[in-house]
Amino acid sequence: MPEKFVNLKQLSECLGLSQTTVSRALNGFPEVSEKTRQRVLAAAAEFNYRPSPSATSLATGRTRVIGHVVPLSFHRMINPHFSDFMGGASEAYARAGYDMLIRVVREEEEESVYRDFARRNRVDGVVVHGPLVDEPRIPLLKSIGLPFVVHGRGGGEALDYSWLDVNSRGAFLRATEFLADLGHRRIALVNGLETMNFAHRRRQGYETGLAARGIDLDPALITSEDMVEPYGYRATLQFLALPQPPTAILFSSVLPAMGAVRALSEMGLRPGSDVSLLTFDDRLSFLQSGAASQSADIPFLTAMRSSIWQAGQRVAEMLIHQIESKSEDTVQELWEAELVVGRSTAPCKELSRSLAKEVS
Amino acid sequence: MPEKFVNLKQLSECLGLSQTTVSRALNGFPEVSEKTRQRVLAAAAEFNYRPSPSATSLATGRTRVIGHVVPLSFHRMINPHFSDFMGGASEAYARAGYDMLIRVVREEEEESVYRDFARRNRVDGVVVHGPLVDEPRIPLLKSIGLPFVVHGRGGGEALDYSWLDVNSRGAFLRATEFLADLGHRRIALVNGLETMNFAHRRRQGYETGLAARGIDLDPALITSEDMVEPYGYRATLQFLALPQPPTAILFSSVLPAMGAVRALSEMGLRPGSDVSLLTFDDRLSFLQSGAASQSADIPFLTAMRSSIWQAGQRVAEMLIHQIESKSEDTVQELWEAELVVGRSTAPCKELSRSLAKEVS
DNA sequence: TTGTATGCGTTATCAG
DNA sequence: CTGATAACGCATACAA
Numbered sequence: 001m002p003e004k005f006v007n008l009k010q011l012s013e014c015l016g017l018s019q020t021t022v023s024r025a026l027n028g029f030p031e032v033s034e035k036t037r038q039r040v041l042a043a044a045a046e047f048n049y050r051p052s053p054s055a056t057s058l059a060t061g062r063t064r065v066i067g068h069v070v071p072l073s074f075h076r077m078i079n080p081h082f083s084d085f086m087g088g089a090s091e092a093y094a095r096a097g098y099d100m101l102i103r104v105v106r107e108e109e110e111e112s113v114y115r116d117f118a119r120r121n122r123v124d125g126v127v128v129h130g131p132l133v134d135e136p137r138i139p140l141l142k143s144i145g146l147p148f149v150v151h152g153r154g155g156g157e158a159l160d161y162s163w164l165d166v167n168s169r170g171a172f173l174r175a176t177e178f179l180a181d182l183g184h185r186r187i188a189l190v191n192g193l194e195t196m197n198f199a200h201r202r203r204q205g206y207e208t209g210l211a212a213r214g215i216d217l218d219p220a221l222i223t224s225e226d227m228v229e230p231y232g233y234r235a236t237l238q239f240l241a242l243p244q245p246p247t248a249i250l251f252s253s254v255l256p257a258m259g260a261v262r263a264l265s266e267m268g269l270r271p272g273s274d275v276s277l278l279t280f281d282d283r284l285s286f287l288q289s290g291a292a293s294q295s296a297d298i299p300f301l302t303a304m305r306s307s308i309w310q311a312g313q314r315v316a317e318m319l320i321h322q323i324e325s326k327s328e329d330t331v332q333e334l335w336e337a338e339l340v341v342g343r344s345t346a347p348c349k350e351l352s353r354s355l356a357k358e359v360s
Numbered sequence: 361m362p363e364k365f366v367n368l369k370q371l372s373e374c375l376g377l378s379q380t381t382v383s384r385a386l387n388g389f390p391e392v393s394e395k396t397r398q399r400v401l402a403a404a405a406e407f408n409y410r411p412s413p414s415a416t417s418l419a420t421g422r423t424r425v426i427g428h429v430v431p432l433s434f435h436r437m438i439n440p441h442f443s444d445f446m447g448g449a450s451e452a453y454a455r456a457g458y459d460m461l462i463r464v465v466r467e468e469e470e471e472s473v474y475r476d477f478a479r480r481n482r483v484d485g486v487v488v489h490g491p492l493v494d495e496p497r498i499p500l501l502k503s504i505g506l507p508f509v510v511h512g513r514g515g516g517e518a519l520d521y522s523w524l525d526v527n528s529r530g531a532f533l534r535a536t537e538f539l540a541d542l543g544h545r546r547i548a549l550v551n552g553l554e555t556m557n558f559a560h561r562r563r564q565g566y567e568t569g570l571a572a573r574g575i576d577l578d579p580a581l582i583t584s585e586d587m588v589e590p591y592g593y594r595a596t597l598q599f600l601a602l603p604q605p606p607t608a609i610l611f612s613s614v615l616p617a618m619g620a621v622r623a624l625s626e627m628g629l630r631p632g633s634d635v636s637l638l639t640f641d642d643r644l645s646f647l648q649s650g651a652a653s654q655s656a657d658i659p660f661l662t663a664m665r666s667s668i669w670q671a672g673q674r675v676a677e678m679l680i681h682q683i684e685s686k687s688e689d690t691v692q693e694l695w696e697a698e699l700v701v702g703r704s705t706a707p708c709k710e711l712s713r714s715l716a717k718e719v720s
Numbered sequence: 721t722t723g724t725a726t727g728c729g730t731t732a733t734c735a736g
Numbered sequence: 737c738t739g740a741t742a743a744c745g746c747a748t749a750c751a752a
Contacts (some may be wrong), residue, residue, distance in 0.1 A: 009730095019729090020731085023730070032442050033737060053420070054414045054418040054727080055750060057414035058728090058745065069675055083442065094464035100462040101425070120413060121414060123415075228646045230648070245751080258618060265630075288588065288590070328639075368746060380722075391722085415747090416727095417746095418728045418745080420728090420746080
């Protein structure tokens, strides 16, 4: 039986009040008497009244919906990184009474989609994913006045908009130095697509780290691709087939790092003792144990860690705040990744050997 | 500069026509003259007219939005399986001009959320994810008349609603027999949560397969948990520590299967030659190589394969069709998983040994 | 083939 | 503190 329900008009008739008063009581306006408000609230609960989203939206211009626009070309963004981010965001939306709207678009449509979102109040704001080194969406969104928060940052210096990013450059600098300090001189980088700004920054951190330790850059030790598991597998096999293979490999994500583990395993090599692996780790949920066994055992992979789930939560909160406060203020957050030493890194064997030689 | 835009009224004034005629022309009604229609279409394009979703929705009761309700308790559903499904669905929505709405809810809210979705036209329909053996959402949705398609099936016999499922029972029956026919007698099962109907069915297939090959069921060889990587890792270590360890392990997902590979690798064992691994494989996108290297090399893991991405697409299409045709007809699709033999399965060594003994 | 008038369910403006 | 009344932007039954 489709449960009966009432609209505002019917509810106000039941109460012998005007729609105006009932609406005000429900929306917490101060000028309604406490007695009336209680009566209205009780009736609303009894009749299970819910306002119609489309009517509210038409009247107010606000929708309580946040948009996520996914270009078809980025469609690989529907991957574990993206979905963990969305998981965190959707949690924050739920808490604040918002819904998440996802729209997949062809690249050439993207601009007009944002314009329509703004003009026709399809959403109250949007999250910008995967900013490129040169990111056209940011000036566009600013010009049309649609509230947005960027997960990451665009390139360039004009960072006068709200964003949340992890310090990619710092993380990869630190990771590179860490490996160098273990004696590794041939350190490979399995990076993400360097059109993405985060990958660009990671590359910078890596290069700075090498320079800081007086290590020459070897282009043969760097790859840049979509961060999936088979990519790490292939890259690792290729590296190990080099005349002078790397003794350590740095990964932009656990996904290719897992591929590397598979490659090593097939070759009968062991992470850590044979080749050191260090990865950026977004704390993807499908790799976490339940709370039970989350205890103190040493993690398998040494990693620079930062939870992308939490980033999603925070970005959502920032955006909702921006929408509700209506302020033009921008907020920037730069998160530091945490170095967690696991069992996949070890001092460089070659170095130990050459040191031994020198001593003897 | 926030680009100016027009509403229907302004557009009709520019044209010297009534709103009605313009509306009809735009929506393809037959009674408008071709000449007028062309004029309207041209003007709409010139002024970049777009109807307001909230107004349209208020007037028609339809939203062109499909809802996906995610209970907080299932929140781990935001995992690679879920997101690949959503990737496929969102593609289909985009093609048909629909948007995807995601709402995370506390479990006790779920019923009222569906009711509100229906009554207040928040969405035109919903997709039901992860049906349980005893699934209350299905009768609820039927009773309130909100169009829905189930990804999977509920338990019981009354399957009088639209669903798309893979033949889990058949797939696990086949997988079990395949392993048994390789000589394995101790076959473990690393299953998903058996409150989920798909896991329940997989278990049935497994048991039927054992019975068909005259193998006794050993409860010590069965586990049932959330399908994440560390689960497969732990389960594998536990199995191998048994007095009589299994010689083959069957997994409900590649995620725990990857954990198993890691466990074997740490123990110095190799998949296939030492322990056979066979997994259900949803073709998760982050594990696929790009088209380039998708060529004929033998896959690493032997698997029962069925693309969850495609399932998402198809479910979305079914739901949209149901909504737009307004028919009460239900559609059921049962997809067969494909057995793809990789390098992680091999004849049982123990058996070979005992056969050798018998012969000598 | 086109136009008029009304409704969809709210919120907001302005009186009282 | 409360209540008419007018938007909000579109679709549609009914007229012409």
